[in-house]
Amino acid sequence: MLKCTINGKEVEVNEGTSIIEAFKSLDEDIAHYCWHPGLSVAGVCRLCMVEIEGNPRLQIACNTLVTDGMVISNQSEMVKDAVKWGLDFHLINHPLDCPICDQAGECGLQDQYMKFGQYDSEMGQQKVKKKKVVDLGDKIVLDSERCILCSRCVRFTEEVSKTNELGIFNRGDHSEIGTYAGKPLNNDYAVNTVDICPVGALTSKDFRFRQRVWFLKDKPSVCTGCSTGCSVDVYFNQEGLWRVKPRYSEVNGYWMCDEGRKIYKSTNVMNTEFVGVRGEKKAVKVQNRLTQAIHRKDNEVDYFLTSKALENLREDLKSVDKAALVLTGQYTNEEYEALLSYWKSQFKGENVFHWTNHEENWNDFDGLLIRGDKNPNTKGLQSSLEKHGISVEKDFSKLTQLTHVFVAGPENQWVYDDINTKVDIFAKAQKVIWFSAGLVPVSEDLIGNFLFIPTKTFAEKSGTFVNFEGKEQSFEMVESFVSQALSLTEIVSVLQGDSLTWHKPEQVERVHNEFVHERGTM
Amino acid sequence: MSVIKVNRPKLSRTWYLPGILSGMGFTFKTMIKNLVSQKKMPTLNYPEQKYDYSPRFKGNHVLTVKEDGDIRCTACMLCATACPADCITIVASEDEDPSVEKYPINYEIDMLRCVFCGFCEEACPVDAIRMGPEWQTPGKNGDNFVYDIKQLAYRENLNQGQGVKSVVEDTERHNFGI
Numbered sequence: 001m002l003k004c005t006i007n008g009k010e011v012e013v014n015e016g017t018s019i020i021e022a023f024k025s026l027d028e029d030i031a032h033y034c035w036h037p038g039l040s041v042a043g044v045c046r047l048c049m050v051e052i053e054g055n056p057r058l059q060i061a062c063n064t065l066v067t068d069g070m071v072i073s074n075q076s077e078m079v080k081d082a083v084k085w086g087l088d089f090h091l092i093n094h095p096l097d098c099p100i101c102d103q104a105g106e107c108g109l110q111d112q113y114m115k116f117g118q119y120d121s122e123m124g125q126q127k128v129k130k131k132k133v134v135d136l137g138d139k140i141v142l143d144s145e146r147c148i149l150c151s152r153c154v155r156f157t158e159e160v161s162k163t164n165e166l167g168i169f170n171r172g173d174h175s176e177i178g179t180y181a182g183k184p185l186n187n188d189y190a191v192n193t194v195d196i197c198p199v200g201a202l203t204s205k206d207f208r209f210r211q212r213v214w215f216l217k218d219k220p221s222v223c224t225g226c227s228t229g230c231s232v233d234v235y236f237n238q239e240g241l242w243r244v245k246p247r248y249s250e251v252n253g254y255w256m257c258d259e260g261r262k263i264y265k266s267t268n269v270m271n272t273e274f275v276g277v278r279g280e281k282k283a284v285k286v287q288n289r290l291t292q293a294i295h296r297k298d299n300e301v302d303y304f305l306t307s308k309a310l311e312n313l314r315e316d317l318k319s320v321d322k323a324a325l326v327l328t329g330q331y332t333n334e335e336y337e338a339l340l341s342y343w344k345s346q347f348k349g350e351n352v353f354h355w356t357n358h359e360e361n362w363n364d365f366d367g368l369l370i371r372g373d374k375n376p377n378t379k380g381l382q383s384s385l386e387k388h389g390i391s392v393e394k395d396f397s398k399l400t401q402l403t404h405v406f407v408a409g410p411e412n413q414w415v416y417d418d419i420n421t422k423v424d425i426f427a428k429a430q431k432v433i434w435f436s437a438g439l440v441p442v443s444e445d446l447i448g449n450f451l452f453i454p455t456k457t458f459a460e461k462s463g464t465f466v467n468f469e470g471k472e473q474s475f476e477m478v479e480s481f482v483s484q485a486l487s488l489t490e491i492v493s494v495l496q497g498d499s500l501t502w503h504k505p506e507q508v509e510r511v512h513n514e515f516v517h518e519r520g521t522m
Numbered sequence: 523m524s525v526i527k528v529n530r531p532k533l534s535r536t537w538y539l540p541g542i543l544s545g546m547g548f549t550f551k552t553m554i555k556n557l558v559s560q561k562k563m564p565t566l567n568y569p570e571q572k573y574d575y576s577p578r579f580k581g582n583h584v585l586t587v588k589e590d591g592d593i594r595c596t597a598c599m600l601c602a603t604a605c606p607a608d609c610i611t612i613v614a615s616e617d618e619d620p621s622v623e624k625y626p627i628n629y630e631i632d633m634l635r636c637v638f639c640g641f642c643e644e645a646c647p648v649d650a651i652r653m654g655p656e657w658q659t660p661g662k663n664g665d666n667f668v669y670d671i672k673q674l675a676y677r678e679n680l681n682q683g684q685g686v687k688s689v690v691e692d693t694e695r696h697n698f699g700i
Contacts (some may be wrong), residue, residue, distance in 0.1 A: 099598030099647050100624040133620035209614040209624050212599045274615055276626070281627045283613045 004070040006038060009366030019061035019072055020048050022073070030074055031083050031112050033090075033198040034150035035062035038254035039159060042151050045090070047112065048133055049082040050074045080262030083116045093128045093173055094199075095145040096136045103200030109148070112236040128173045137184030139191055139205055139258060144176040147201035153177065154195035160255060160368070163187040177201065195245055207243045210272075220247055222465055222475045224330065224412060224458045227362075227373040229467030234459060240268035240481055241459060251467065253446065263303050266412050266438055267457040282419060289438055290454035292484050296442065297449045306454060306484040310494045313433065313451065316418070317346070317495070324343045324351040324429070325390075325406035330411045332463025333472075335414050335488035336377075336384035339408065342492045344388055351402060354392040357416045371468055374415035376458075380466035405429040408488060409436040409455050435488060454485040461487045463505075477505050572658075580640045582652035583631055585675035587685035593675050594650040594688060597626040597644035601651055609635035610642060629671040633659070649688040654680070 001012045006019075006026055013022045018041070023030045033045040041063050048061040053071035058079060061072075073079070090109065098104040130144035154166045154177065165185045169178050179185055185193070194204045216235040223230040223244070230252035235243045241264035246256035265271060270285040293309030295302040304312075317323075325343055327336070343349055356362075357374060364372030375381075382463050385392060399405055405426055410416045420441060427430045427448030433438055434450060437457045442450065459478040466472050534540075556563050566573060575581075586594045597614035609632040617625045642651050656679070661667060676683050 099600065100596050104598075133623055148696065209597070209616055212603070215599075278618060278625075281615055283615070283627060 002066050002068045002070075003264070004066050004068070004072060006072050007075055008073075013066050013494045017066050019050055019059075019064050019066055019070075022066050022072075023061060023074075028074075030061060031116065033108050033148060034152060036152055036155075036196055036254070037248075039152060039155045039196075045148070045150050046086045047083055047090075048074075048123070049079050051079050052077050055319070080116060082453075083112070084119070087112055088119070088121065088123075088149045091117075092123050093130075093145065094148065095127065095132075097146070101143075101146065102203045102208055102213075103146075103197070103199035107200060108198035117181075120468045130174075130176050134178075136179060136202075137186040137190070140185055140194060140207060141203050142177060143201050143203070144178075146199050147177050148199055149175055149177070150198055152198070153202060156189075156193050156196060157185070157187070160192070161187045161189045166193070178251060183522070188257050188259065188366065189255060189368065191256050191261055192246070196254075204243070211242050215240055215354050218245075219478045220475070221458060221478060222376065222473050223256060223260040224263050224266075224376040224465075225257070225374065226371045226461070227375060227378055227468040228252065228369050228371050229376055229465055229471070229473050230256045230260060230369060231473070232260070234264060236459070236479055236480055240264075240270070241441060241478075246474065251471065251473075252369055255369065257368075259370065263412060263484065267459045267481060289437065289482055290436055290440075290452055290485070291482050292454065294452040295450070298447050298450070299444070306486060307494065309451060309453060310486075310491065314495050316496065317404070320404050322351070322402060323347050323406060324353060324399050326353045326355050326399075326407040326409075326426075327353050327381060328403065328410045328416070329373075329378035331377060331381075331408055331488055332461065332465060333377065333380040333384065334463045335461075336381055338386055338489040338492040340388045340390060342496065343392070349388060349390045349397075352390050353391050353396060353399065354381070354385075354394060355396075355407075355410075355416075355422065356394075357410075357418065373468065374412070375410075376467070377465045379470055380464070381469065383462060383466065396422070400428040403430040404431045407434040407436075408431060408455075409434055409440065411437045411455075413438050413441075435491065437485065453491060454482055455483075455491070456485045456487045457470045460485060463487075477503065479505050572586070575655070575657070577655065579655055579657065580638050580643075581657040582633065582654050582659055582668070583636075583642070583674055584652045584654040584680060584686055585629065585671065586650055586652060586688035587675060589687070591685055593625065593629075593671065593685075594648055595626050595629060596622075596648055597624050597629075598647065600645040600647060604641040606639060606641065607635045607637045609633075626671060629674060631669050631674060631695035633667040633669055652686075652688075654686075 002017070003012055004022060005011060006022055007028055009026055011022055011026055013025065020030060020032060020035055024037070031047040033047055034042045035048060035339060043060050043063040043098050046060060049058040050061045051073050052059055091113070094109065098110065099105070101107070104110060128208040132143050132145055134141045134142040134144065149168060151168060157163050157166045165179045165187065166177060167180060167185055168175055170176060191204050194202045215237050217237065218233045218235045221234050223232045228251065230247035231247045232242050233245045233247045235245070244261045244264050246252060246254060248254050265288070269287065269289045269291060271288045273284050273286060275284050292307045295304060295309070332511060340349070343352065358372065361372035407426060410419070413419055423440065423442055423446070427446055431449045431451065434452050435455045436452055437455050440452060442480055458475070460480055460482070462475065462477045464472050464474045486494070491501065588594050597612050599612055599614070602610040602612055611628070611630040612626050613628040614624055615627045617623055638653065640653050643653050675685050680686050
């Protein structure tokens with residue numbers, strides 16, 4: 001262990017720790033763009049300057065290791081001056097188009113400028129114009145003018161995704177980021193480059209221009225995209241979720257896959273699509289969630305309050321003693337526990353089916369994060385079934401002999417590509433009670449008796465997922481978006497005749513990230 | 523037990539008639555003054571006559587247009603951020619033209635919520651929203667007071683529906699380097 005002093009505070013660090021890591025361990029602010037804890041050290045932005053006692057020149061904190069008894073400071077006038085003029089060099093060719101830049105509000109340059117800069121540029125020359133709105137494939141747009149050449153994205157494709165699409169081309173002030181021979185940046189982890197970009201040079205097509213980040217709040221959660229269970233931050237406002245970003249944990253490091261970023265779509269009541277060309281372009285809202293209970297018998301559709309529908313169902317079930325339960329691995333441990341113990345007392349734990357998707361691929365792994373099992377809680381479901389001594393059946397043709405079929409359907413419906421054939425199978429039962437967060441794709445002319453009960457998505461409930469390696473990960477409720485949606489736990493307690501209590505979600509501070517530490521006041 | 527002596531004013535001061543008469547006298551005096559010299563009358567015969575407000579009056583909002591008549595707004599949402607009444611709703615979208623990049627496909631101001639503080643005008647970095655001269659925009663029951671982008675930029679009484687150009691031209695702005 002080495003002892004050092006940072007801004008007057010003593011700290012002990014392991015041998016081989018860089019100064020910037022020591023700063024981070026103390027939660028001391030230090031300006032930096034190119035250094036990222038998950039990437040190698042480049043030392044190109046020259047902003048993490050620190051003064052070390054006994055050393056006449058300033059050093060960069062990211063590439064200097066702590067030695068015993070080092071006295072380090074980044075509060076002195078000399079450091080502030082160095083950072084200030086380092087920033088001036090970064091801004092020489094920066095277009096300052098913050099009003100149309102998606103990064104505004106969580107931008108390294110903006111924040112450092114307000115902290116260290118606040119001067120008029122001393123550059124007499126015209127700014128060098130570079131390419132704007134460069135299409136880098138299906139997910140990402142590049143703006144070369146905004147880029148400050150920190151090389152984070154280049155190092156990401158080199159070291160983490162190991163796909164090597166990006167590089168820095170040309171020399172001097174004509175240097176810019178690009179892909180080799182126009183090859184698209186379409187790897188499975190490409191949007192991570194948008195997250196680590198300290199400026200607005202790389203922007204995500206999915207989030208581009210949808211919201212300004214200062215209208216959003218963020219809360220930690222767990223990704224429901226696959227059985228890896230990455231820790232994520234979800235960004236939301238009262239309309240719904242807008243994007244998902246990775247949060248550091250031992251499971252996923254600093255990254256997440258692009259597929260997992262889709263999970264926010266299952267939560268939103270309305271998804272916005274843009275239709276038409278310039279002049280007549282319109283934002284069309286398409287309903288995505290079940291907002292109330294729907295009873296659909298053949299072609300007749302009735303709408304109910306969820307509570308009313310569940311009360312009717314409770315009366316109905318008094319005369320039923322044989323029913324089937326279809327489970328998917330997309331619910332929390334708490335919900336499985338409640339539902340299975342209810343099933344055991346009511347229906348003797350018989351006829352439980354496990355609806356799986358591509359079970360043959362479940363052990364697939366791409367070497368980084370993506371796993372073949374696209375359910376967040378298959379392990380939790382299996383251990384709950386084991387605990388209650390319930391054996392699952394997989395032959396869905398048996399379902400047709402039963403009168404009542406309960407389906408705890410998938411929340412992320414896009415990973416269940418057999419959903420339409422399953423709907424046809426379930427329709428043969430006398431009555432199907434389907435718990436679902438999203439609208440279930442039932443074709444108009446299908447003959448069947450369906451009761452759809454709206455359930456909560458991962459963002460609206462608290463619970464626990466067990467990931468592929470058996471690690472239990474708890475997450476808290478983010479916000480309530482559909483007032484009538486209930487979790488399976490709540491549905492079970494209503495079916496047993498209990499009343500419900502409502503938990504108010506915890507209020508959170510507005511968005512912050514590695515660059516934005518404090519907010520201005522109006 | 524004690525007795526408090528109350529000083530009651532004299533009858534001549536509490537009686538209402540002298541006050542009424544002096545008030546009527548003032549009314550008649552003013553009426554005769556107005557009949558004799560109408561120009562000095564302090565009131566206006568609204569709505570036949572209207573008061574001239576300062577050109578800097580903060581009336582209904584105007585979205586200014588560019589040289590080519592297109593909307594100037596870049597949908598940066600700083601006005602919506604600054605708005606204390608939360609009455610501005612903007613939907614931004616991507617333009618096919620990379621030199622425009624971002625533009626609003628809808629821009630709505632709820633005129634009934636607006637408090638006409640002018641913060642939107644001050645917040646705008648590209649001079650795209652201004653408080654216009656109109657203030658007399660009554661409506662009937664059920665009229666729409668949520669002005670959409672067409673009404674804010676191209677309403678009939680603004681330059682015959684052509685839109686108002688912002689004072690600072692694009693070329694001049696580029697000379698400034700912004």
